[in-house]
Structures are given as structure tokens and as C-alpha cells.
Amino acid sequence: MTEPARVPVLNIANVLTMSRLVLVPVFLLALFAGSGHDTQWRLAAFAVFVVASVTDHVDGNLARKYGLITDFGKIADPIADKALTGAALVGLSILGDLAWWVTVVIAVREIGVTLLRFWVIRHGVIPASRGGKAKTLVQIFAIGFYVLPLPGWGQLVAQATMGLAVLLTVVTGVDYVVRAVRLRARGKRAVAGA
Numbered sequence: 001m002t003e004p005a006r007v008p009v010l011n012i013a014n015v016l017t018m019s020r021l022v023l024v025p026v027f028l029l030a031l032f033a034g035s036g037h038d039t040q041w042r043l044a045a046f047a048v049f050v051v052a053s054v055t056d057h058v059d060g061n062l063a064r065k066y067g068l069i070t071d072f073g074k075i076a077d078p079i080a081d082k083a084l085t086g087a088a089l090v091g092l093s094i095l096g097d098l099a100w101w102v103t104v105v106i107a108v109r110e111i112g113v114t115l116l117r118f119w120v121i122r123h124g125v126i127p128a129s130r131g132g133k134a135k136t137l138v139q140i141f142a143i144g145f146y147v148l149p150l151p152g153w154g155q156l157v158a159q160a161t162m163g164l165a166v167l168l169t170v171v172t173g174v175d176y177v178v179r180a181v182r183l184r185a186r187g188k189r190a191v192a193g194a
């Protein structure tokens with residue numbers, strides 16, 4: 001019987017995921033340059049943020065299209081997303097543009113879900129859910145609006161989008177807790193029955 005072909009971890013989808021991590025310090029440098037509120041630097045930070053965010057879309061599509069899905073990618077992709085969004089949220093809060101409680105709520109959920117993934121890893125990998133992907137997309141839009149130097153109405157749009165992001169972040173976080181508990185319970189039952 002022929003073995004199924006192994007997908008190499010070092011593939012284009014995973015390289016794109018890792019490049020998102022590399023762009024995090026570049027984004028922060030641009031965000032804090034020029035005392036943090038210089039229009040040109042904010043636009044530069046926005047451009048880096050958009051490029052990094054696009055890699056999130058492209059790596060997943062490439063992985064699915066060319067069969068490059070790996071367990072490494074399933075774990076690394078959400079971590080790279082969290083590094084980017086987390087750095088942006090903390091940066092915006094340090095600059096006084098975003099309330100700290102928003103950053104803390106999102107950070108607690110994102111770190112918590114990452115720990116959950118490692119907690120159940122012996123029993124299986126919890127990939128990003130549809131809700132999780134939607135949550136990341138809304139977070140990215142919300143952060144993008146906050147990074148851009150927008151007029152008053154734009155700031156209202158930014159706040160509303162961030163409110164939706166917080167809601168989705170919490171709801172999907174609870175959903176992952178339920179999934180993790182079920183996966184562990186199934187894993188334990190399987191071991192007990194072995």
C-alpha cells in the first residue's frame with residue numbers, strides 16, 4: 001500500500017504565515033515613528049498592516065488550493081494573526097488611541113484560545129472556525145480604521161467596527177472552549193476504551 005504524500009512544512013503557505021510575523025516589528029516601527037501621530041507614518045503603518053493582513057487571506061487560499069495544509073500551519077496561522085493584531089492593539093492603546101480594556105479583553109481571549117489549542121494538542125488540532133476567521137477579519141478592519149488618520153465620522157465607524165470585533169472575539173472564544181472540552185473528553189474516552 002502506498003503511503004499518503006507528506007506535505008512539507010516549509011511550503012509557500014507556511015512561509016507567508018511566517019512573513020506575517022516578520023512584518024509585525026516593521027508595522028510597530030511605522031506606527032510609533034514621528035511621535036505616533038504623524039499622518040505620513042500612520043499611512044505607512046496602515047500599508048504594512050494591509051500587506052500583512054493580505055498574507056492571512058493568501059496563505060489559507062494557497063494551502064487549500066494546493067493541498068499544503070499542515071498541522072504546523074493550523075497552529076502557526078492563528079498565532080501569526082494574533083501577533084499582528086495583538087501588537088497593533090497594544091500599540092494603539094499605548095498611543096492613547098484605543099481604550100486599554102478593549103486590548104485586554106481581546107488579548108485574554110486570543111492568548112486563552114492559543115493555550116487551549118496546546119492543552120488539547122495530544123487529542124487533535126483545533127483549526128480556525130468560520131466564526132474565528134470572521135472575527136479576525138472584523139478585527140483587521142477595525143484596527144485598520146484606527147490606524148488610519150480618519151475624520152470624526154470615520155472614527156465613529158472605527159468604534160462601531162471595534163465593538164463588533166470585541167463581541168465576535170468573546171463569542172468565538174466561548175465556542176472554542178466548548179470545542180476543546182469536547183475534544184479532550186473524546187480523547188480521554190478513546191484512551192479509556194483502548
Ligand SMILES: O=P(O)(O)OC[C@H](O)CO
Binds near residue numbers: 056081129
Ligand atoms: O479565532 P482563532 O484563534 O481560530 O483565529 C482565527 C484565525 O486568525 C483565522 O485566520
